[in-house]
Amino acid sequence: ETGVTQSPTHLIKTRGQQVTLRCSSQSGHNTVSWYQQALGQGPQFIFQYYREEENGRGNFPPRFSGLQFPNYSSELNVNALELDDSALYLCASSLAGRDNEQFFGPGTRLTVL
Amino acid sequence: GENVEQHPSTLSVQEGDSAVIKCTYSDSASNYFPWYKQELGKGPQLIIDIRSNVGEKKDQRIAVTLNKTAKHFSLHITETQPEDSAVYFCAASLGYNYGQNFVFGPGTRLSVLP
Numbered sequence: 001e002t003g004v005t006q007s008p009t010h011l012i013k014t015r016g017q018q019v020t021l022r023c024s025s026q027s028g029h030n031t032v033s034w035y036q037q038a039l040g041q042g043p044q045f046i047f048q049y050y051r052e053e054e055n056g057r058g059n060f061p062p063r064f065s066g067l068q069f070p071n072y073s074s075e076l077n078v079n080a081l082e083l084d085d086s087a088l089y090l091c092a093s094s095l096a097g098r099d100n101e102q103f104f105g106p107g108t109r110l111t112v113l
Numbered sequence: 114g115e116n117v118e119q120h121p122s123t124l125s126v127q128e129g130d131s132a133v134i135k136c137t138y139s140d141s142a143s144n145y146f147p148w149y150k151q152e153l154g155k156g157p158q159l160i161i162d163i164r165s166n167v168g169e170k171k172d173q174r175i176a177v178t179l180n181k182t183a184k185h186f187s188l189h190i191t192e193t194q195p196e197d198s199a200v201y202f203c204a205a206s207l208g209y210n211y212g213q214n215f216v217f218g219p220g221t222r223l224s225v226l227p
Contacts, residue, residue, distance in 0.1 A: 004156075033215075042119075042202050042217030043157065056214050090156050101147070102215065104156035 003027060004093050004105035012111045013081050021076045021108045023091035030095060031055070032074040033102060034066060037088040049074060078110075086112045115140040117205050119218030126193050127226050134221045136203035137185040143205040146179060146186050147215070151200045160201075161188070193225045 003026035013019050025032050031050045035043035045058035049068035063079040072093070078085060088109050092102035116139040126132050138146075144165035149157035163170045163177045163186065170177050174193075179186040190197055200222050204215040 006156075035215075040220075042117075042204075042219050043215070045214045045216070048214070058214065101159060101162065103159065104149070106154075106156045 004091060004103055006089075006091055006105040006108050008108060009106070010109045010111075012113065014113050015081055015083060017081050017112075018077065018079045019081060019110060021078075021089050021091075021110070023074045023076070023093075023105055025072045025074065025091075025093035026103055028095060029093035029103075030072055031093065032068055032072065033092045033094070034074070034076045035090040035092065035104075036060070036085075037090055037107070039087070043090055046076070081112045083112050086110060115143060115205055115207070115216040117203060117216050117218040119203055119221055121221060122219065123222045123224070125224045125226060128193060128195060130193055132188075132190045132193055132197070132223055132225075134188045134201055134203070134223070135185060136187070136205075136218050137183075138205040138216075139184065140205070140207070141181075141184065142207055145206040146177070147204050147206070148175075148177060148188050149202045149204065149217075151202065151220075153199075157202060190223075193223075195225050195227050198223060198225045 005024045007022045033048040034046040037043040047057040048055045052068045065077045067075045088107040090107045092104045094102045119136045147162035150160045151157045174191045176189040200220045203218045
């Protein structure tokens with residue numbers, strides 16, 4: 001087990017709604033990254049937060065946003081949900097400057113109907 | 114940007130045989146190459162990694178090799194066991210100064226037949 005937890009485990013939303021996913025980083029880790037994993041594909045980088053600020057972003061529109069809190073927990077918010085947003089959302093925590101290693105949580109399965 | 118290809122997409126081996134998964138990357142600046150194992154319903158689990166200043170790394174039955182000139186790296190699993198059955202992902206990264214952006218390959222589904 002990595003010590004990274006995510007909630008909820010599963011979520012069903014309808015198109016146009018908004019969703020918030022949560023992640024609790026491994027103890028001592030100050031950096032969190034979020035990934036989207038569509039069925040049968042590898043994870044795709046959404047963005048990363050370090051010291052409560054966005055520190056890198058992948059090719060995702062602004063309706064994907066995030067927050068990192070002083071205790072290093074994190075949220076991923078997605079507005080105006082589209083059918084293609086259905087995926088497994090993974091967060092990964094790491095220690096900045098510590099050998100690049102990222103440790104993933106179990107993910108949140110989002111289904112958009 | 115970085116692009117990672119991975120082959121084969123599926124691989125079936127008999128228990129006890131070896132399995133090899135190969136990846137190529139496009140950005141010569143990438144310097145960190147982790148391998149992840151993902152079991153059904155779980156998040157990816159880091160199983161081994163290699164950095165650009167090393168050509169080979171081994172951890173018990175698992176080894177990874179890196180050829181920087183050719184821009185490819187491979188995962189080798191020896192003496193495979195049924196519990197090795199999972200989807201394996203390779204990834205490439207430019208390092209923490211670039212927001213630890215991992216670019217993943219599409220995955221290899223490994224089945225170890227008893």
